[in-house]
Amino acid sequence: QTVVTQEPSFSVSPGGTVTLTCGVSSGSVSTNLHPTWYQQTPGQAPRTLIYSTNTRSSGVPDRFSGSILGNKAALTITGAQADDESDYYCVLYMGSGISVFGGGTKLTVL
Amino acid sequence: EVQLVESGGGVVQPGGSLRLSCAASGFTFDVYAMHWVRQAPGRALEWVSLISGDGLRTYSADSVKGRFTISRDNSKNSLYLQMNSLRTEDTAFYYCAKAPGAARPPTIWGQGALVTVSS
Numbered sequence: 001q002t003v004v005t006q007e008p009s010f011s012v013s014p015g016g017t018v019t020l021t022c023g024v025s026s027g028s029v030s031t032n033l034h035p036t037w038y039q040q041t042p043g044q045a046p047r048t049l050i051y052s053t054n055t056r057s058s059g060v061p062d063r064f065s066g067s068i069l070g071n072k073a074a075l076t077i078t079g080a081q082a083d084d085e086s087d088y089y090c091v092l093y094m095g096s097g098i099s100v101f102g103g104g105t106k107l108t109v110l
Numbered sequence: 111e112v113q114l115v116e117s118g119g120g121v122v123q124p125g126g127s128l129r130l131s132c133a134a135s136g137f138t139f140d141v142y143a144m145h146w147v148r149q150a151p152g153r154a155l156e157w158v159s160l161i162s163g164d165g166l167r168t169y170s171a172d173s174v175k176g177r178f179t180i181s182r183d184n185s186k187n188s189l190y191l192q193m194n195s196l197r198t199e200d201t202a203f204y205y206c207a208k209a210p211g212a213a214r215p216p217t218i219w220g221q222g223a224l225v226t227v228s229s
Contacts, residue, residue, distance in 0.1 A: 001172075034214050034215060036214075036215040036216075036217070038155070040155075045205060045219045045220065045221050045222055046155065046205070046219050047219075048216070048217045048218070048219070051210060051214070051215065051217050052210070052214070057217060089154065089155050091155070091157070091215040092215075093213070093214055093215055096169060097160045097167065097168075097169030097213045098157070098160075098169055098171070099145070099157040099160070099215045099216075100157060101147075101154055101155045101156060101157055102154070103154045104154045104155070
């Protein structure tokens, strides 16, 4: 069974830069897995930040960017703001219609 | 504006059934694959099921295979999730979500419907 891994938690200072990663148990993450990133605050539906590795969703500020770093997908937030404090999830498309979510990263801005 | 509105959530006993609906608007519904994704309280997102735009291909997570059925009625711009043999571990918010095209991870989300399985 495929497992998608994320850091359970991360912290960043206001104005700082943080990179969250998304790995896969079967090996390397590539663009073929269409890594997609979401932001979720408590009580709210997920908000799509990045899809297909590095395409920003409409209305998402360019402080958020997606890439492949080594064998993982990455979400980089530059100039972190207080309201970036959220849970961040990645998902990978594993083929045959199946998507697998990571366990999420709780980002603290302090 | 793209909108997805779930309905049909509620409280059901273990072993019971429930059908969720999702009303879609603001896009050409039959062009896009659609997902159901769930999230148990305090837990991570979990992909549940996907259906192709024409409704001919469906895929489900092992955790719900044989119990949950995804379907759609393109004449009504509606997506459904029939949930049978419900278990306490199925308690979650269930989100209807639109794929960006074919079978890719979702990019547009509804607000979710809460399903509680409890005796």
